[in-house]
Amino acid sequence: MMILAFPDYLTQAQRLATRLNAPLGEVNLHHFPDRESFIRLPPSLPEHVIVCRSLNQPNDKLIELLLCAATARELGAKRLTLVAPYLCYMRQDFANEPGVAVSQRIIGNMLAGLFDDVLTVDPHLHRIASLDQAIPIQNAISLSAADEIGRFLKQKFDYALLLGPDSESEQWVATIANKIGFDYCIANKQRRGDKQIEMTLPDIDFLNKPVVIIDDMASTGRTLGKAAGLLQAAGSKDIYAVVTHPLFCDDAEAHILQAGIKTIWSTDSIDHPTSCIKLDALLANAIKAII
Numbered sequence: 227m228m229i230l231a232f233p234d235y236l237t238q239a240q241r242l243a244t245r246l247n248a249p250l251g252e253v254n255l256h257h258f259p260d261r262e263s264f265i266r267l268p269p270s271l272p273e274h275v276i277v278c279r280s281l282n283q284p285n286d287k288l289i290e291l292l293l294c295a296a297t298a299r300e301l302g303a304k305r306l307t308l309v310a311p312y313l314c315y316m317r318q319d320f321a322n323e324p325g326v327a328v329s330q331r332i333i334g335n336m337l338a339g340l341f342d343d344v345l346t347v348d349p350h351l352h353r354i355a356s357l358d359q360a361i362p363i364q365n366a367i368s369l370s371a372a373d374e375i376g377r378f379l380k381q382k383f384d385y386a387l388l389l390g391p392d393s394e395s396e397q398w399v400a401t402i403a404n405k406i407g408f409d410y411c412i413a414n415k416q417r418r419g420d421k422q423i424e425m426t427l428p429d430i431d432f433l434n435k436p437v438v439i440i441d442d443m444a445s446t447g448r449t450l451g452k453a454a455g456l457l458q459a460a461g462s463k464d465i466y467a468v469v470t471h472p473l474f475c476d477d478a479e480a481h482i483l484q485a486g487i488k489t490i491w492s493t494d495s496i497d498h499p500t501s502c503i504k505l506d507a508l509l510a511n512a513i514k515a516i517i
């Protein structure tokens with residue numbers, strides 16, 4: 227078995243390789259001036275190769291994954307496992323009007339054709355119950371960072387109120403709150419556009435206690451920003467945020483901090499200065515369970 231890492235996931239892959247006591251190989255990646263990708267793999271691969279890369283900024287990465295998987299097969303890999311802590315293209319899970327590409331199904335089928343196993347963390351599954359409905363293979367494994375996030379929060383706070391910014395977040399927020407004995411509540415959110423969010427907070431007391439907003443990802447940061455603004459208006463002065471996936475597009479991080487959030491923490495699903503909650507133990511245990 228070999229852990230094969232793309233450069234943007236190398237430090238996390240090193241930790242995973244150490245946990246699994248497996249050799250680490252690196253994908254050599256180059257972009258030509260027209261943005262075509264050149265990739266080179268270690269010329270000698272074992273039968274089982276675990277390809278590691280989070281799929282934020284997905285368009286180039288998906289092509290590179292295709293090149294990588296096909297080349298690994300040519301080099302003799304019999305079993306290919308993808309570890310993609312952040313899984314892309316999960317939003318569009320139905321055709322809300324005629325002609326819309328159901329990208330979750332299309333990209334899911336592509337990954338199913340390339341890999342024998344796919345492992346991810348807190349994927350954005352909304353209208354489907356399990357990951358294998360999007361990626362039709364036996365080992366389509368959806369892990370949760372709830373234990374890791376819960377342990378982290380328990381170390382930081384004796385008590386905090388956890389806030390989920392929308393109904394979809396309840397699955398994570400409730401699990402974390404129940405594990406560590408904190409209270410939680412859920413806001414009501416409507417997204418009107420990429421950066422337009424309407425939200426109402428539940429009618430409870432936010433005074434005199436730390437409030438931690440928890441979500442699966444921060445993309446534009448508008449969800450966290452809106453929640454923080456409303457919390458401040460409700461008198462809350464001690465506001466924090468934890469996300470599994472720190473996508474932080476464009477001005478997202480600055481927007482969140484300006485909105486009154488003191489600190490943002492995230493997992494290392496994507497390398498970022500906020501990524502202090504490590505996922506290697508979770509991923510290593512899941513890999514051990516399938517080999």
Ligand code: R5P
Binds near residue numbers: 445449
């Ligand atoms: C939405 O359903 C997700 O759970 C997140 O709340 C959302 O993707 C965050 O996006 P943004 O940072 O752009 O508001």
